[in-house]
Amino acid sequence: MLVVFAHSTTGSTVATMHRGDGVVLQLPGYDRKYRVPHDLAHYATERTFEMSGGVFGSIAAGAVFSNMRVLGGRPRHDAAARSKRVLDGCKQSLGLAELLAGMVHHAVETGIPEQAPALVRRAWGALETGEPPWPDARIAEAAQLLTELAADFEAAGTVRVTWPDHLVPATPTPRGVRRGRRGRT
Template sequence: MLVVFAHSTAGPTVATLHRADGVVLQLPGYDRAYRVPHDLAHFATERAFEMSGGVFGSIAAGAVFATMRVLSGRPRHDAAARSKRVLDANKLSLNRAEVIAGMIHHAVETGVPEQAPALVRKAWGALETGELPWADDRITEAVRALSELAVDFEAAGTVRVTWPAHLIATPPPPRGIRRGRRGRT
């Protein structure tokens, strides 16, 4: 999925998402107070941590958040139901992505990238009882990726990135539909 982050005429950042199914969506940002767009932090973090159930993996799978709008293309006949299934299935992953991306965003935005591992560990501890699933080098990679994207965004006012196909969430099947052969009587 191609994602284009750009400044909008209204001020905040806008992400335009070109999904594989031909649908083009717009995701408005709410980040006027930040130098680094928050959704760009989601992109860099979710990609570095291979979070298929985060914002971008969910959108690529068919999720549409309430603030988004379709710019072009023809959504599937069951687009609303599919979106709900994907969002419901990824609720926990989306929450994790929000918190962890927020920590990476904070480290880059405030210019203290060396604090990112401690911030992520602390945030993880507030979310989960288990051990953090990412090593410090993965956290450092997320910070590096976001820092580089932020520099490009500031210089050009736009950034074009691709969401990897292997990180697209798997949509759950519709409820009530039986798959396979029926037994013969």
């Protein structure tokens, strides 16, 4: 899925997603007070941590958040139901993605990306016991990627990235739908 981050007319950012099914969606940002776009932090964090159930993996799988709008393409006949299934299936990982992206975003926004590992470990400790599943070097990679993307965004006013197909979660099967052949008698 192609994702284009750009400045919006409101002074914030907007992410435009070109999904593999031909649907083009727009996700507005609410980050006018930040130098680094928050949704860009989601991309960098979710991509580096290989979180398929975060914001961008969910969108690639068919989720449409309530603040998004369809810009082009033809949504599936069951788009709303599919979106609900994906969002329900990714609920926990979306919350985790929000928390982790917030920590990486804070570290880069404040100009001290080297704090990202400590911030992520602290946030992880509020949810889980033990160490996070990502070593400090991987967390530092997320902060580095966000730093680079933010610099590109600042310089050009737009950033184009690709969300990989292997980080798209499977869409949960609708309840009450059986798969397979019926036995013949």
